[in-house]
Amino acid sequence: MCTPCCISQLACCCGSAACSLCCSCCPKIKQSTGTRFMYALYFLLVTIICVVMMSPTVEKEIRDNIPFYTELCDKLNAGENCSNLVGYSAVYKVCFGMACFFFLFAIFTFRVHSSTGCRAAVHNGFWFIKFIVLLGCCAGGFFLPNQETFLEVWRYMGAAGGSVFLLIQLMLLVEFAHRWNKNWSSGIKYNRMWHAALGIVTLVLFSIAVGALVFMSVYYTHPEACTLNKIFLGVNGSLCLIVSLLAISPFIQRLQPNSGLLQPGVISVYVMYLTFSALSSKPTEMVERDGANVTVCVFPLNSGSESDNKIVTGVGTVILFGCMLYSCLTSTTRRSSAALRVCRTTMPENERARCCFCCPADDGDDNDDEEQKGGGQNVTYDERDGTIYSYAYFHFIFFLGSLYVMMTATNWFHYDNAKIERLLAGSWSVFWLKMVSCWVCLLLYMWTLVAPMVCPKRFEA
Incomplete structure (x- = not known):
């Protein structure tokens, strides 16, 4: 029973076969989906290593619990107590290796349109070999000459790439809001329950946004201080109100009948966050x-205790991982690619409304694809007639994501005192980055509302 499964997994690691799970009771998986999740697993693994490198707590636990830790560091020439393997410079070098890995694959898979070629086979298989290559790239960063010059140049390249990745995140959020509303609205003419679901979710979203605004007005303002907080709370709250009224205005409704309050509800919650x-x-x-x-003007539960810092850091890290993986995995689908080009998506008019709308049954053509059956999970080869997504663009998004991880883990330009336990610690650069992201998100959503009036030909069906 286990022999076919073991053989298939070995072929997945050292050959061009698609990866699957050993459990036959798992639902079938598409080859394109499995490949993207394997790269996401690599990405997540290196990200966790970067988080560990930026955590003095983890460093102390390793030093106290691993026998012969000092001797091991000496043999690896990693400095006293492995000082060269921790801190912002180590994260820069590891992320440099991961970025090089994905950038090289972006070049290698450029203009691949068929899954039957040798380059496509490398992209979809040989996972153990690629894992060794990834480790080699990450380790190679520690042997670069002129370390100080490298870190200075790489810092600014990381800031540029991380900002682009953040912009893609915001564009995908706007696309997510529109897609949610259109999918659920498509079910109203068949079942009125979707109308009730839209109303309830919209009410919940706006309740959360208003509650967050009131919460911040109470705890993040003061009669004698925090002038900037008062200004930005007023500006962001007013902008959320403006986009909500704009979304249901008559001239927008004539051009976009599916425009409603669900989209501004999603945007408002994210802006308040x-x-x-x-x-x-x-x-x-x-x-x-x-x-x-x-x-x-501080968080009411932020007493400075260790438990509070761990809770805040844990929540921030989970949100960071979730946003990065969602952006990396969804930005390469056909729908998201159309949204990033700011044009009408190819969503069919008869799309079936579903609760889990963000995970459709088919992202490509609706055809019967060949299946591979073995001792484990079934794999559907859905790229027999052509690639479902752009391989090169997929790797380029992960390249930008690597730079975003590097800058976020090292607190952007305040890297000297950066610690993962202080992921949400105060710094003006992070403050302005997040505040500008609020305005960019709102402007992007407003543009999607007025763009059909400004560029009507681009949005013609």
Whole structure:
């Protein structure tokens, strides 16, 4: 029973066969989906290594619990207590290797349109060999000459690439909001329950947005300080109200009948999250009270205790991983690629409404694809007639994601004192980055509403 499964997994690691799970009870998986998740697993693995490298807590636990730790560091020439393997410079070097890995594959798979060629076979298989290559690239960063010059140049390249990746995240969020509304709206004419679902979800989203705005107005403002907080809360709240009214205005409804309140609800919640994150990342302010300096405009549960810091860091890290993986995996689908080009997506008019709309049954053509059956999970070869997604673009998105991981883990330009435990610690660069992201997100959504009026030919069916 296990022999066919073991053989298929060995072929997956060392050959061009598609990867699958050994459990036959698992639902069948498409070759294109399995390949993307394998690359995402590599990406997530290196990201976790970067998080460990930026954590003094983990470093201390390793040093205290691994026998002969000092001797091992000496043999590896990693400095005293492996100081060369931790900190922002180590993260820069590891992410440099991961970025090189994906960038080389982006060049290698450029203009691959068939899954039957040798380049496509390398992309979809040989996972163990590629894992060794990835490790070699990450380790190679520690042997680069002129380390100081490299770190200085690579820092600015990382900032540029990370900013582009953040912009793609925001564009995909806007596309996600439109797609959600259109999918559920398509089910209204068949079942009125979808109308109720739209109304309930929209009400919940706006309740969360308004509640977050009130929460921040109470805890992140002060009569004698925090002027910037008051200004930005007013500006962001007003912009959310403007885009909501614009989405249901008559002239927008004539051009886009599917425009409703669900999209601005999604955008408003995300903008409030970014606003909260920005205000939490701003350096603290103090006022004099009874002859003593008192910190104001901080998170009410942020007592500075170790448990609070772990909770905040854990939530921030989970959100970071989720946003990166969603952006990397979805930006290469046909629908998302159309959204990134700011044109009408190819969503069919008779699309079936579903709760899990973001994971459609088919991203490509609706045809019967050949299946591989073995001792484990069945694999559907859905790229027999051509590639479902752009291989080169897929790797380029992961290249940008590598730069975003590097900059986020090292607190962007405040890398000297960066620690993963202080992922949401205050710094002006992070504050302005997140605040500008709020405005870019709102402007992108407003553009999707007015673009059919400005460029009607581009949005013709």
